[in-house]
Amino acid sequence: MQVSETLNSGLKREIKVTVPAKDMEARLMERLEDAKNKVRLKGFRPGKVPLQHLRRMYGKSFMAEVVNEILSDSSKSIIEDRGEKPAMQPEISMTENEKEAEKVLAGAADFEFSMSYEIIPPIEIKDLADIKITRPVYDVPDEEVEEQVKRVADSVRTYEPKDGKAEENDKVTIDYAGKVDGELFEGGSATDSELVIGHNQFIPGFEEQLVGLKAGDKKTIKVTFPAEYAAQHLAGKEAEFDITVKQVAGAEELVIDDELAKKLGLESAEKLREIIRGQLENQFGQVTRQKAKRQLLDALDETYKFEAPSKLVDAEFDNIWAQVTRDLEQANRTFEDEDTTEEEAREEYRKLAERRVRLGLVLAQIGEEAKVEVGEDEMQRALIESIRRYPQHQQQEIYDFYRQNPQALASIRAPLFEEKVVDHLLTQIDVTDKKVSREELLADDEDEAETPKPAAEKKAAPKKKAAPKKAAPKKAADKKAEAE
Template identity: 50%
Template sequence: MQVTETRSEGLRREFKVTLPASELEERLTGELATLKDRVRINGFRPGKVPLAHLRKLYGRSVMAEVVQNAVNEANRKIVDENGLKLALEPKIDMAGGQEEVEKALEAKGDLDFTVALEVLPEFELADLGDVSITKKVAEVSDEDLETAITRMAEQNRSFAEKDGEAANGDRVTVDFLGRIDDVAFEGGTASDIEVDLGSGTFIPGFEEQLLGAKAGEERKVNVTFPENYGSENLAGKAAEFDVTVKAVSAPKEVVIDDELAKGFGMEDLGKLKEAVKSAIGRDFEAQSRRKLKRELLDALDTKYAFPLPEGLVEQEFGAVWNQVTGELEANKRTFADEDTTEEAARAEYRKIAERRVRLGLVLAQVGEKADIKVTDEEVNQALVERVRQYPGQERQVWEFYQKNPNAKAELRAPIFEEKTVDHILDQVKVVEETISREELFRDDEDAKDEAKASTEAQAQ
């Protein structure tokens, strides 16, 4: 096998590989000789099948395997002998077209192919001694706790049937039949449905048209499904519902006491407040961590400037762009609705993709140099958390991850990233600043600007 480097530009490398016909023949013969002792063919004793007969029966399939093994061997040879770290899998291009490939498969011609690849950039880790970031924290106030407890009580309060008209805040129990163009549609019929008036949980206009209704009354409700409704066959269409009001119930007074706590599995109200305060505190800490990480990544981004593998950037940009266009399509919006153009949006999101790739490579190198490891126990804990997200399908989800190493590896990357971030935080100055809850959660929805550092490079 002859391997010759034909291109070295920036992070791109290209190699020409030639496997002479004589070597192809030698490899094919060796594989057939091994096969001779394993196959059973009528008319021949075990191990006595002539190679010529084996070649006639299995030659092409065995040669295809020989070629694939040669490609894999060439890739390993190129990487090992040149000490390369690949950004993505190499691209193989068979030279000479189909006719030349056919000759090679018959061992009547040389096998020529090129291996094109991109390597990871080499860069020195920056000194972070001058980096100072702020960890913004918020304390759980009595008002935060009271609001949370009150919300829990309201969401779990009881209702009692009443006479008279339904008012905002009441619950009406209804049967309904929906039609579009006088034709009943799938999912438009239901019985004993509870509608909390003023909750905004039904199609816009549905709840409002039940105000003033009484038990036993029949009403026609006319609504239009939102343009971004989940079912495409209903989105944007006008519908008429025949509604029968079966009961009208008024909410009972909200009572915050030990009985409420027991309904949540707590001994008394004091224990419930402790648990809720602790849960709010965990939410605050998680948000504080997100902001701290974002500020750290912003600081890291100013420290590095090096060439990026275009393949990784394209891969990241594709993922980001598909998400952006998917959300626009789902919400029936255009780039003009967002006060931008597709060209400007592409440029903006490409910068985001470049940032993610750059920071991903930085975190990967920091983690490698610090010898940061992710244990199997940590991966399994992450898998347990993932399984909990699919109640009723736990076994199927567990088996899926156990049978798919790549899927399981996806659980490892975020753990590696968080441990690496912790390692970097130990090297910089972190100053705590107490702020309000409102400020802590401000702009949290602006996720597109958050540097979610991709750690694909860890696997390279």
């Protein structure tokens, strides 16, 4: 086998490989000799089939197997011998001329092919102690825990029908029909819809106008959809809702005691507070970790500047761009709506793709040197968690797919490995903790307006009667539009 380098430019490599016809012939004869003692042909005793007869019958198919074997084995061994790490699977090219291919399969010509690939550049890990970050830490106060406890308690609160006018914290059952420009709009009507005044389930200004109404009352409520409302055809529009009050119910007195805790499946109010504090600290802790990780990645990005393999960047950009365009399409928005152009957006997301690839390679190198590993138990838990997102009848099929496809399984391992490397780095770099307020911790965070909700609150929620779908509620409609 003759191996020669035909391209060495930056990270790009191209290798030409020639396997002489005599070597191809030798490999073919080995296969024929092996088949001679195994094949059963009519008219011939076992092991007595002439080689030339076998060659006429199986020569081309055996030689095709030889070709595939060479391509599979040699591409890997050649790169290993060169001490290189390919960024992606090498691209193989060989003759497309049918007559030349026939000569190779007949053993009458040398087999030639070329391999083109990009290498992962050598990455020398610098002193990690030189990296310094400030980790924001929020101590959850007792008042915030108590506020969450009240929210949980409110989720299992009972209501009793009452005579008289609706007040703050009363539950009202209403029929409503929404109109924009005098026309009913899709999803803007519902019957027997329940809401608790003051819980801000509906768009701003809606619930407040129910105060003072009683069962049997009718009223037209005027509101304006928020300018940032997810359903674009309603954003900023004035609307009228014709309301009929079906029932007004008052809430029982809110008492945080052991009896309430038992309704939630816990033994005491003290245990409820303990669980909620732990959940809040965990969820705010996740924000702390994400901010620390972001600082860490920014520092690594500044420290390591090198050319990233273009094929990896292209693949990462394609993934990002597909998500961006899909999100815009679902939101019925354009790049102009986002105060940019497609060209500018492409440029920005290309830079993001390059950053992700470079950081991915740096983290991989750090993880390799630190001997970071993802255990089989960790992989199994992550895989099970992933397939739970699919319908139950598909889960076994999805599980088998992942277990049988190394590349698919790698997509499960990659984020686990990254987080473990980040954990390792946070023990190696200079980290200073800084106490901050809740607002400071959540500043510049996409969900800064959202208070992390403890699992106990989510657990209690199903005990409430599910509300019918409607366009007027702020949170439900916004989330639906974003999902679509």
